Amino acid sequence: MIIYLLCIFLFLVGLYGVVAKRNLIKIVIGLAIMEYSVNLFLILIGYVKGGAAPIRSGEMADKAFTNFVDPLPQAMVLTAIVIGLATTALLLAIAIRIYKKYGTFDIREIKNLKG
Amino acid sequence: MKGMTVIVKKVTELMCGVIFLYGIYIIIHGHLTPGGGFAGGVIIAGSFILLILSFGSDFLALKKEETGSSLIESSAILTFLIIAVLGMIIGGTGVFFKNFLPGGTIGKLISAGVIPLYNIAIGMEVAAAILTIFLALLIYKDEVLK
Amino acid sequence: MDLYIPLFVAVPLGGAFLSAIIGHFLKRFGRIFTSVILAFLTGLSLFLIFTVREPLVLKVGGWELLGKIPIAIYMVIDGLSIYMLLIINLIGFLSAFYSISYMKKFTAENNYYTLFCIMTAGMNGVVISGDIFNIYVFMEMAAISSYALVAFGIEKEELEASFKYQVLGGMSSLFILLGIGLLYWSTSTLNIADVSRIIFSNGKSELIIFAQVILLAGFGLKAAMIPFHAWLPDAHSSAPSPISSMLSGVLIKAIGAYVILRLFFNMFAITYDVSLVITIIGTLSMVTGVLLAIGQWDIKRLLAYHSISQMGYVILGVGIGMLVLAKNGDRSVATLSIAGGLFHLFNHAVFKGLLFLNAGAVEYETGIRDMKKLGGLSEKMPVTASTSLSASMSISGIPPFNGFFSKLIIIIAAIQAGYYVLSILAVFVSIITLASFLKVQRFTFFNKKSSGLESSGISVREVPFTMCFSMIFLAVLCIVLSLMIIPSVREIILTPAVDVLVNAGKYSATVLGY
Numbered sequence: 001m002i003i004y005l006l007c008i009f010l011f012l013v014g015l016y017g018v019v020a021k022r023n024l025i026k027i028v029i030g031l032a033i034m035e036y037s038v039n040l041f042l043i044l045i046g047y048v049k050g051g052a053a054p055i056r057s058g059e060m061a062d063k064a065f066t067n068f069v070d071p072l073p074q075a076m077v078l079t080a081i082v083i084g085l086a087t088t089a090l091l092l093a094i095a096i097r098i099y100k101k102y103g104t105f106d107i108r109e110i111k112n113l114k115g
Numbered sequence: 116m117k118g119m120t121v122i123v124k125k126v127t128e129l130m131c132g133v134i135f136l137y138g139i140y141i142i143i144h145g146h147l148t149p150g151g152g153f154a155g156g157v158i159i160a161g162s163f164i165l166l167i168l169s170f171g172s173d174f175l176a177l178k179k180e181e182t183g184s185s186l187i188e189s190s191a192i193l194t195f196l197i198i199a200v201l202g203m204i205i206g207g208t209g210v211f212f213k214n215f216l217p218g219g220t221i222g223k224l225i226s227a228g229v230i231p232l233y234n235i236a237i238g239m240e241v242a243a244a245i246l247t248i249f250l251a252l253l254i255y256k257d258e259v260l261k
Numbered sequence: 262m263d264l265y266i267p268l269f270v271a272v273p274l275g276g277a278f279l280s281a282i283i284g285h286f287l288k289r290f291g292r293i294f295t296s297v298i299l300a301f302l303t304g305l306s307l308f309l310i311f312t313v314r315e316p317l318v319l320k321v322g323g324w325e326l327l328g329k330i331p332i333a334i335y336m337v338i339d340g341l342s343i344y345m346l347l348i349i350n351l352i353g354f355l356s357a358f359y360s361i362s363y364m365k366k367f368t369a370e371n372n373y374y375t376l377f378c379i380m381t382a383g384m385n386g387v388v389i390s391g392d393i394f395n396i397y398v399f400m401e402m403a404a405i406s407s408y409a410l411v412a413f414g415i416e417k418e419e420l421e422a423s424f425k426y427q428v429l430g431g432m433s434s435l436f437i438l439l440g441i442g443l444l445y446w447s448t449s450t451l452n453i454a455d456v457s458r459i460i461f462s463n464g465k466s467e468l469i470i471f472a473q474v475i476l477l478a479g480f481g482l483k484a485a486m487i488p489f490h491a492w493l494p495d496a497h498s499s500a501p502s503p504i505s506s507m508l509s510g511v512l513i514k515a516i517g518a519y520v521i522l523r524l525f526f527n528m529f530a531i532t533y534d535v536s537l538v539i540t541i542i543g544t545l546s547m548v549t550g551v552l553l554a555i556g557q558w559d560i561k562r563l564l565a566y567h568s569i570s571q572m573g574y575v576i577l578g579v580g581i582g583m584l585v586l587a588k589n590g591d592r593s594v595a596t597l598s599i600a601g602g603l604f605h606l607f608n609h610a611v612f613k614g615l616l617f618l619n620a621g622a623v624e625y626e627t628g629i630r631d632m633k634k635l636g637g638l639s640e641k642m643p644v645t646a647s648t649s650l651s652a653s654m655s656i657s658g659i660p661p662f663n664g665f666f667s668k669l670i671i672i673i674a675a676i677q678a679g680y681y682v683l684s685i686l687a688v689f690v691s692i693i694t695l696a697s698f699l700k701v702q703r704f705t706f707f708n709k710k711s712s713g714l715e716s717s718g719i720s721v722r723e724v725p726f727t728m729c730f731s732m733i734f735l736a737v738l739c740i741v742l743s744l745m746i747i748p749s750v751r752e753i754i755l756t757p758a759v760d761v762l763v764n765a766g767k768y769s770a771t772v773l774g775y
Contacts, residue, residue, distance in 0.1 A: 083401045093251060
């Protein structure tokens with residue numbers, strides 16, 4: 001159980017980074033940490049203690065289908081990682097563009113739009 | 116961007132071919148071992164990125180390279196989509212993503228029908244996409260520093 | 262018939278990457294090809310609306326049921342999906358056609374059309390997918406391309422708005438992913454129909470209730486409901502105008518409101534608590550959105566705030582229906598209320614799309630968005646002025662236009678269900694909306710020509726043909742959609758969509774087949 005709580009703790013660390021930090025790059029890092037914590041959580045869902053790889057061939061072909069790691073969360077996490085890559089890359093690209101226009105990464109000075 | 120010292124350059128020279136081949140290995144064994152299109156594609160892109168980081172990008176025409184890699188990316192996705200749609204046409208079942216090739220024996224390199232083809236398309240796409248992202252960020256950085 | 266389902270994703274995706282490749286060699290390819298694709302998809306969804314009576318189910322990869330476990334990814338087209346597909350592709354087609362002239366001044370036009378097609382493919386994918394993780398993937402596809410499109414102008418405001426939108430959107434996506442993980446943990450399946458079957462037979466555990474809350478927050482942020490609305494005015498007003506019309510007209514509905522409806526009607530069993538929360542959120546959005554809109558002088562920002570308010574109407578209508586269903590009340594009242602909500606969803610897509618296109622036309626000719634500096638445009642731009650007038654009357658609920666009928670249905674349903682306060686609030690919001698749009702009409706089109714516009718020496722003319730065509734088409738739709746109150750028309754278009762939601766429990770049986 002403690003390990004799930006640690007996951008949530010990691011999520012909150014990321015949330016702190018997004019909410020409290022004033023540097024654009026640090027906000028992006030906070031978002032990435034949140035994403036990793038969710039990925040970790042999904043992997044933990046599928047984890048089975050002492051479970052084998054879910055391949056039904058070779059020496060595993062005869063064994064009963066009992067103690068296997070769930071492969072579906074792993075596929076989900078792989079997809080989520082790809083999506084996270086796209087989001088992070090786009091965020092960084094925008095952050096660099098903002099730096100070019102404003103000359104700073106500080107969000108207190110980037111406020112042309114009101115609320 | 117400037118290159119790095121001669122030690123880094125020499126090591127990169129020796130290593131990056133091996134890394135590239137390893138990426139290809141991961142891609143074509145995607146249906147047999149852990150890894151597959153995405154992981155292998157990242158490794159291949161890594162070999163290119165390593166080259167650019169160690170030798171610098173001053174002698175490259177970055178815009179041209181980016182155009183080329185994004186063209187490869189688009190055509191790889193298109194290949195993927197065409198294979199998926201072919202599943203609807205071949206066999207007349209009308210099923211999206213149908214595995215229309217024979218399965219073969221489990222554990223052999225040429226088996227699992229169309230899945231290796233998907234892996235190759237994804238590998239090309241991911242390698243080109245990550246290289247494109249890297250080049251784009253490099254171009255932005257050069258623009259900002261000017 | 263199943264053959265047609267994947268086309269809604271495959272065709273725009275193929276079009277996106279074809280226009281990326283061919284666009285390198287042939288500059289004008291993407292411009293025309295995008296409109297052709299979306300016109301084709303609009304035709305296809307119209308065809309499906311007239312032919313499909315039973316839900317179509319496609320199992321991707323041809324994997325059949327294994328015992329009673331659905332292992333394939335399901336793609337489902339039922340009444341609600343077709344209704345949404347029609348809205349998405351119709352507004353998409355008109356925006357793409359409008360872009361042909363509007364986007365000429367931008368560089369990297371082909372990238373624009375590639376992103377546009379990917380966004381449409383993502384929204385179509387969300388609507389047809391019957392698997393919750395697939396919904397997440399398609400939603401991210403649409404959302405990420407919309408982040409890029411908001412920043413397309415790469416000026417200060419655009420970049421800032423896009424960054425804000427991305428951080429909030431990214432957080433909402435993570436909440437949704439977490440919710441999906443929790444749901445998978447407790448039910449061991451991702452198929453919406455199968456989850457619903459398990460919830461109906463086993464009841465709700467605490468974990469599922471927690472997942473429900475997280476999913477409501479995540480999709481509420483995507484739909485810009487009131488406590489989560491901060492990104493919408495910035496993002497929607499900074500984007501290029503055809504994209505604003507796509508974002509406001511379609512995106513917040515397809516990846517926000519639609520998914521909320523699908524999940525909370527068809528997947529989780531309807532409960533009183535959740536319906537109460539949804540109704541309250543809808544009411545808050547409706548009232549607060551319009552109050553925030555009053556003080557705005559930037560024309561696109563004003564329209565963006567009205568989007569929040571009008572989406573509040575949609576959620577309110579559906580929420581009242583949910584409340585009635587949850588209390589086992591009169592089903593005809595629930596049907597009426599949900600029909601009103603869904604009808605308003607279509608109407609909002611039409612008139613808000615049109616209003617953003619009008620704002621784009623004004624900005625295209627004058628380069629000004631501040632209403633104080635505009636004025637007297639009705640003589641110079643007759644098409645823009647008249648279409649904008651019809652859209653304004655429609656959004657504020659003047660009788661022959663479509664907005665009147667959908668608001669009327671929602672108000673009548675609220676009275677029949679006994680929520681008198683909500684009906685009074687709906688009327689009140691409608692009046693403020695009218696006042697707000699009178700301001701838009703007066704200061705933009707009917708006032709004396711302002712000195713600022715005069716001295717800048719811009720010669721204002723009517724906009725080019727493709728822009729006029731899209732605006733006139735939507736203005737005609739504003740009146741034609743009123744015909745939806747005629748029973749025989751309603752039977753074909755609206756009733757199948759409403760049936761899916763009212764008979765929420767039937768969904769899993771029809772999709773799974775047992």
